[in-house]
Amino acid sequence: MMQRPSEQVPVTRLALAVIVVLYLAHALPLYFFNVAMPAILRSQGVDLRWIGMLSLLYIPWAFKFLWAPLVDRHYLHSLGRRRTWLWLTQAALVAGILLLALTGLEHGLLLFVLVSLWISTFAATQDIAIDGYTVESLASDDHRLGSMAQSIGVALGSMFGGAGVLWLYQVVGWQSALLTLAGLSALTMLAVARVDDRLPTQAEAAKPGFIATFKRPEIRWALLLILVYRLVEAPAMAMLTPMLVDRQWSLTQIGLLMSVAGASVGLLAAVAAARLLLRQRAATLLLRAGWLRSLAYLAMAGLLLSGLADGSPLWIGAMVLVLLAIRYLAMTSLYALFMQLCSRQQAGTDFTVLVCFELLVFFVGGSLSGFLAKGLGYETYYLLLGALSVLSVLLCKPIVRRIQAGTDNH
DSSP states (O other), rough: OOGGGGGGGOHHHHEEEEEEHHHHHHHHHHHHHIIIHHHHHHTTTOHHHHHHGGGGGHHHHHHHGTTHHHHHHHHOHHHHOTHHHHHHHHHHHHHHHHHHHHHHHGOOHHHHHHHHHHHHHHHHHHHHHHHHHHHHHHHHHHHHHHHHHHHHHHHHHHIIIIIIIIHHHHOOOHHHHHHHHHHHHHHHHHHHHHHHOOOOOOHOOOOOHHHHTTSSSHHHHHHHHHHHHHHHHHHHHTTTHHHHHTOOOOHHHHHHIIIHHHHHHHHHHHHHHHHHTTOOHHHHHHHHHHHHHHHHHHHHHHHHHTTTHHHHHHHHHHHHHHHHHHHHHHHHHHHHHHHHHHOOOGGHHHHHHHHHHHHHHHHHHHHHHHHHHHHHHHHHHHHHHHHHHHHHHHHHHHHHHHHHHHHTTT
8 A cells, every 4th residue: 555655665676666667658659659650751751841740649748737637536446546547548558559550551641640649648648647656656755766767667668669669660560560569568567466556545535636736836937947948859859860861771770779779878877867866956967967968969960060970870879879868867857856846645637737748848849840950951950959958058047946945945
């Protein structure tokens, strides 16, 4: 049974492993659309602008806050507050992936979009329950470990749902690749069986809602931080895969770089972030990651402008890995900050509001990226993003001070 905050004990390795697998479950389909699909579409000659618009499939992730209070309030007491939704959503995800495997792109774009939206909606709903469970089940001092577990699960999802499916698509085709993805998703249900989050009677009396979330000034400052920080990052990440395709990288090479080497680097970055968070605040580490991000964007522009990237693919590959490592460092820091700001009485709602706004900013930036990259060229594009990233970090510094002042007062 889940402990009350005052009774919480240090997290066990098994509990962290369960959280990792839960995040892996929702990341598998997420990174199929985020990594594999852009590369597949670009290899078939689809225009960059349409690939950028693929980000709009994630609209449910941006608006899942609308039904987050329902996930916090309604559940089967015999299963538990979080496990009820974990069972339901995972079953729906497996069914959606199976349907996508049987239909595919050959049956028309409309059916593909509808099935994809089904998968995206249930993955987003599942994420509400996972985030709530992570915040509620861990002691405050262990939130950095929860954020690390989240980043590890996402990295593994990128590795298997992105690179794995992309490789299988080239070897055995669409249907077999998607059936394998469905099988992996089904296996993650084993972790749900280890979740026991039935709440004490006193906790059940709380009625989660948006009013309680937005009444807290530190939450409002956090939303502004998300807008200023993430709006710059989204366009840079969205165009990495199309840029590699345009530089004659094969789908297998892209999958190995983005979702195997990239995920491995991400795992190391997440663990490093958790260790760094022992000695510094999450917001401080986030700003430092922002400075590193700015330098990386400018370095990418320099590589492209100088022609070094034309001489050897290793240069551009190494730079992509640097960008991915910095992204995981920033993600772990940002989500640790989110966990610190959440109320345990409605952790699912609070965390979802923050994540939804973050994803909305990210997807809007991603959807515009194709237009900017096509108009400016990749060299000027990353040069501009580097300059904007510097401005972003400077604007974030006073916002961070506001957030820290609010958390110190509580």
